[in-house]
Amino acid sequence: MEQTEHQNEIQTEDIELELLLEAIFKKFGYDFRDYNKAHVKRRILQRKQSLGLRSLSDLQHKTLHEKGFIDVLLRDLSINVTEMYRDPSFYAAMRNEVLPILKTYPYIKIWHAGCATGEEVYSFAIMLKEEGLYHRTQIYATDFNPVVLETARKGIYPISKIKEFTANYQQAGGTHSFSEYYLAKYDSAILNQNLRENIVFAEHNLVTDSVFAEVHLIVCRNVLIYFNKTLQNRVLQIFSESLIKGGYLGLGSKENIMFTDIYPFFETLDSKNKIYKKKVHLP
């Protein structure tokens, strides 16, 4: 008996969750309806609990009526956890397998989609400098969360993270001393200004916004894991259209284009590090 009560409770909660996501989309344009539910629900319930609210309907009321509250939910739902050279082997593979090819282009365009607070973008910037490519590269770094983009633009990170960043940098095959790239000031590490010269940080929502033109490399890591199959296909389609023929796509270590619609148009360059190449001769 207790159980059916639970089932009933869960069902009600799921309905309320759907309504809340609908409300967020209708009112603010952020579309979480095709995100994986387990995770969204976990975050939303945590928020409900920390506010001491009775139900998700109350949370919906707050979202619609309380000015600025959407920013709190946006923060809850966009997981911004990141680090420099996360998964060093991915960066090593990029340096060894992809950059040598990109070198052959006179001008290079790179798109970091879902760049969060920018650590991934600066990791690439450093690598491009070391490979002598930076000066002819244009980097677009996008995220749908304006708050994290602000941090990304500043390029200032807690000094406490530098130890991990440095270890990652070395494992990723960095050729200099990592300390050359930042200035330590109080408890902050300020990344060198010149790393930012060719980076444009911009708001872009992968669910609702459109393609970029003629990109040589797209890096989108640990974003697709939050999307359901339909949404993954839609976003991958956007990536496929944005890439030049022979362009590269780098995903997170647990993301994969196998079993998605774009698979026939790509070849696998590195299956462990999830690096794909758009075919030159499309089927």
Added chain:
Amino acid sequence: MELNNTYKVIVIGTSAGGLKVLKELFAALTPNFTLSVLVVQHLSPQSDGFMAHYLNKLSHLTIKEADAGELLLPNHAYIAPANYHLLVEKDHSLSLSVSEKVSYARPSIDVLFESAAEVFLDQLIGIVLTGANDDGAKGLINIHQFGGLTIVQDPAEAEVSAMPLAAIQTGKVDHVLGMSEIIKLLNTLSEQNHLGKQRSI
């Protein structure tokens, strides 16, 4: 013990000493095991899918690292990858997340247990094995609350007893058992499932 066998899925959490007991467990589960198993073992962030490979070789079950989006199958065990939380969706597919560590852990046992609890209700068995912290205790409460079965490795036998003890302290544990008894119980459940199927043919 008398059990009303509705079980389809097992979630297991362990940390220090875990590899040894997981090895013992997976080596002993019977062929054509009818349940699906999900495992969170706290690992170092760099571990490279080694454990899944290793366990897969010594087990009748197919054991692999969990991929985002894959559907749970019987006779399969899925290990949470290092640095990702593992969750279960309503449609019984798996989800991964890199969100913040929960009580210093990613993957977190509580995160898996909590999400599985409300998807599988009384079809779920939650097991906490040897380990050095209290991850999993909260999750077991959830499993219990939603009608699942909760089992903890006997702390007297566990290599590190802190995690089993913390779980027992919740007061929501159905059985405290040694490894060999846990194995026997799970194999019995699988066997019953087979018989049940035969009878219904």
